[in-house]
Amino acid sequence: MNYEVSEKGFYGPYGGAYIPEMLVPNITQLRQSYRKILESEEFQRELQQLLRDFVGRPTPLYYASRLSERYGTRIYLKREDLAHTGSHKLNNALGQILLAKRLGKTRIIAETGAGQHGVAAATVCAREGMECVVYMGETDIARQAPNVARMKMLGAKVVPVTSGNKTLKDATNEAIRDWINHPEDTYYIIGSVVGPHPYPDLVARLQSVISLELREQLRKKTGNTDPDYILACVGGGSNAAGIFYHYLGHQAVHLIAIEAAGKGLDTNETAATIKKGRPGIIHGSKTYLMQNEDGQITEPYSISAGLDYPGIGPMHSWLYETGRVQFLSATDTEALKSALELTRLEGIIPALESAHALAALSMIPFKSSHTVVINLSGRGDKDLAAYTDYITETEKPNQ
Amino acid sequence: MNRLHTLFQKKQINILSVFFTAGYPKLNDTSFILKELEQNGVDLAEIGMPFSDPLADGPVIQHSSQVALQNGMSLKVLFRQLSGIRQHVSMPLILMGYLNPVLSYGIEKFLEDAHRLGIDGIILPDLPPEEYEEQYKSLFEKFSLSNIFLITPQTPDDRIRKIDGLSDSFIYMLSTSATTGTRKSGFDAHRNYFEHIRSMNLAHPLLIGFGIRSRETFEEACRYAAGAIVGTAFIEAISHDEDLSGQISNFVRSIRLK
Numbered sequence: 202m203n204y205e206v207s208e209k210g211f212y213g214p215y216g217g218a219y220i221p222e223m224l225v226p227n228i229t230q231l232r233q234s235y236r237k238i239l240e241s242e243e244f245q246r247e248l249q250q251l252l253r254d255f256v257g258r259p260t261p262l263y264y265a266s267r268l269s270e271r272y273g274t275r276i277y278l279k280r281e282d283l284a285h286t287g288s289h290k291l292n293n294a295l296g297q298i299l300l301a302k303r304l305g306k307t308r309i310i311a312e313t314g315a316g317q318h319g320v321a322a323a324t325v326c327a328r329e330g331m332e333c334v335v336y337m338g339e340t341d342i343a344r345q346a347p348n349v350a351r352m353k354m355l356g357a358k359v360v361p362v363t364s365g366n367k368t369l370k371d372a373t374n375e376a377i378r379d380w381i382n383h384p385e386d387t388y389y390i391i392g393s394v395v396g397p398h399p400y401p402d403l404v405a406r407l408q409s410v411i412s413l414e415l416r417e418q419l420r421k422k423t424g425n426t427d428p429d430y431i432l433a434c435v436g437g438g439s440n441a442a443g444i445f446y447h448y449l450g451h452q453a454v455h456l457i458a459i460e461a462a463g464k465g466l467d468t469n470e471t472a473a474t475i476k477k478g479r480p481g482i483i484h485g486s487k488t489y490l491m492q493n494e495d496g497q498i499t500e501p502y503s504i505s506a507g508l509d510y511p512g513i514g515p516m517h518s519w520l521y522e523t524g525r526v527q528f529l530s531a532t533d534t535e536a537l538k539s540a541l542e543l544t545r546l547e548g549i550i551p552a553l554e555s556a557h558a559l560a561a562l563s564m565i566p567f568k569s570s571h572t573v574v575i576n577l578s579g580r581g582d583k584d585l586a587a588y589t590d591y592i593t594e595t596e597k598p599n600q
Numbered sequence: 601m602n603r604l605h606t607l608f609q610k611k612q613i614n615i616l617s618v619f620f621t622a623g624y625p626k627l628n629d630t631s632f633i634l635k636e637l638e639q640n641g642v643d644l645a646e647i648g649m650p651f652s653d654p655l656a657d658g659p660v661i662q663h664s665s666q667v668a669l670q671n672g673m674s675l676k677v678l679f680r681q682l683s684g685i686r687q688h689v690s691m692p693l694i695l696m697g698y699l700n701p702v703l704s705y706g707i708e709k710f711l712e713d714a715h716r717l718g719i720d721g722i723i724l725p726d727l728p729p730e731e732y733e734e735q736y737k738s739l740f741e742k743f744s745l746s747n748i749f750l751i752t753p754q755t756p757d758d759r760i761r762k763i764d765g766l767s768d769s770f771i772y773m774l775s776t777s778a779t780t781g782t783r784k785s786g787f788d789a790h791r792n793y794f795e796h797i798r799s800m801n802l803a804h805p806l807l808i809g810f811g812i813r814s815r816e817t818f819e820e821a822c823r824y825a826a827g828a829i830v831g832t833a834f835i836e837a838i839s840h841d842e843d844l845s846g847q848i849s850n851f852v853r854s855i856r857l858k
Contacts, residue, residue: 222750222751223752370653382779384777385754485726496701496702496705
């Protein structure tokens with residue numbers, strides 16, 4: 202089975218570039234140059250040096266002994282939360298700004314949900330001295346205030362988006378509109394494996410450093426590059442794409458993607474795109490999305506701003522259909538519970554997004570001999586308000 | 601041969617096309633607006649099929665789309681409203697919208713129903729010309745529907761030639777790369793682009809859209825192309841909760857004397 206993107210930008214029937222003519226010149230330029238630039242020696246030299254000295258890579262692979270004991274298996278955490286800015290998002294933003302520079306662009310735009318990608322984009326723009334505009338839904342600005350403050354301190358302009366549910370989908374619409382209106386000087390650093398070709402492939406390649414490191418780290422710790430299971434949360438799916446990337450051809454490795462079920466799959470308040478959606482076009486890509494019977498995109502819901510998205514990267518639609526990746530989902534409550542569990546067992550406060558991956562630990566019948574890797578894609582400082590509410594609710598003394 | 605071909609055979613100058621969102625301001629205004637446009641001398645109309653996430657549109661068309669959807673508009677409802685439209689309206693009619701609702705409806709069924717109701721052309725800005733050519737061109741031809749493509753000031757000449765080759769009625773020429781309704785300063789900066797396109801002697805006529813909102817901008821556009829398209833300015837003009845008929849005739853007269 203082929204999981205690679207085709208010449209025309211498709212994974213099976215998914216992907217492509219369904220964009221209005223205004224975006225065609227920029228997308229064509231990117232498509233024609235991204236692989237050449239990414240694979241050039243001088244680009245790689247700069248990227249690798251910055252991944253090491255600026256991002257802090259490789260991120261550790263941590264054996265979570267108490268969590269392992271709790272679930273009767275051997276659990277490792279890939280500590281993307283320890284990367285600079287607190288999530289895997291910087292791997293991609295850094296690579297893309299180095300690409301943007303080589304394309305002669307002077308202005309950067311980005312969308313953000315949880316604010317992790319916005320912070321990553323603002324960070325690399327500060328480092329390069331480039332103008333940065335981040336589109337963020339008003340709902341997300343309210344629930345991820347610490348990241349908004351960080352972006353502003355980094356010198357980015359944060360533009361509140363008021364359309365739709367005022368979340369990630371709407372922020373992405375507005376970023377695309379900005380790009381249409383600035384066809385010459387602007388580069389759009391998209392934050393996930395979504396959007397028109399070549400973005401899904403570009404972002405997956407830049408995130409694939411996660412699984413590249415993981416193979417070597419596992420070999421040193423266990424003697425085997427391949428674990429039995431890899432678990433990752435998916436909204437658009439960039440951290441999952443990164444940690445699955447070098448294992449896609451290794452069929453013995455079970456790859457598990459966990460979507461945000463929100464208030465439950467049986468409610469309308471969910472962001473579980475694969476479970477509740479069907480194929481269509483969103484943000485320039487053919488993929489699964491949540492839509493009504495008339496083909497209008499429906500508003501998703503998740504407590505986690507980073508997973509609160511009605512689409513999913515086209516590669517994941519294909520990985521789902523081919524059966525290569527198994528899709529599970531976790532509710533808001535399951536994620537909150539798992540976040541608190543990890544915090545109390547291991548002393549690590551995870552991002553709400555990553556907590557959805559942790560929630561799958563109780564859904565899979567692992568053996569004690571299994572090696573299980575969870576991509577801990579981000580840290581949870583930004584989610585303290587939600588965690589505090591949950592703890593107050595669950596730990597109040599019995600009356 | 602559809603009505604678009606006939607129109608461009610008969611008329612090569614000062615063509616006025618008006619875009620509006622179906623289901624706005626009220627759900628059942630569609631056929632009334634079409635009749636009024638024709639009575640006021642408009643040459644062709646583009647009926648916008650509203651979409652939840654119109655990413656090439658500015659605030660005015662975003663708003664009209666949202667209101668139309670809240671009013672209950674859908675492709676099924678629109679096609680029901682348009683049944684019988686050809687007893688009242690004889691100008692060419694175009695359906696314009698985003699690809700996802702059309703795919704969801706089923707593209708062949710969409711084209712077949714559009715043809716049956718007397719539609720002449722389709723504009724789907726997010727359907728790539730390459731995919732149209734490979735997968736849908738023969739279907740469009742089967743149902744005598746013209747597919748209309750966009751070009752912008754950034755479109756390279758070889759691509760414009762290719763688009764001209766795929767076109768069979770007219771080419772939608774954007775005055776500037778922008779979302780709809782963006783007020784950029786005049787056309788001065790685009791004169792070179794307009795002149796250049798004119799010098800390419802394309803096989804198909806051009807209508808200029810984006811930024812046409814007054815008699816001045818309409819006449820300026822008509823100096824370089826067969827005519828122009830008005831969208832956002834028209835939707836703004838019919839947004840007041842009063843006499844729709846009067847608003848339409850006042851607006852059309854403000855753009856072009858008969």
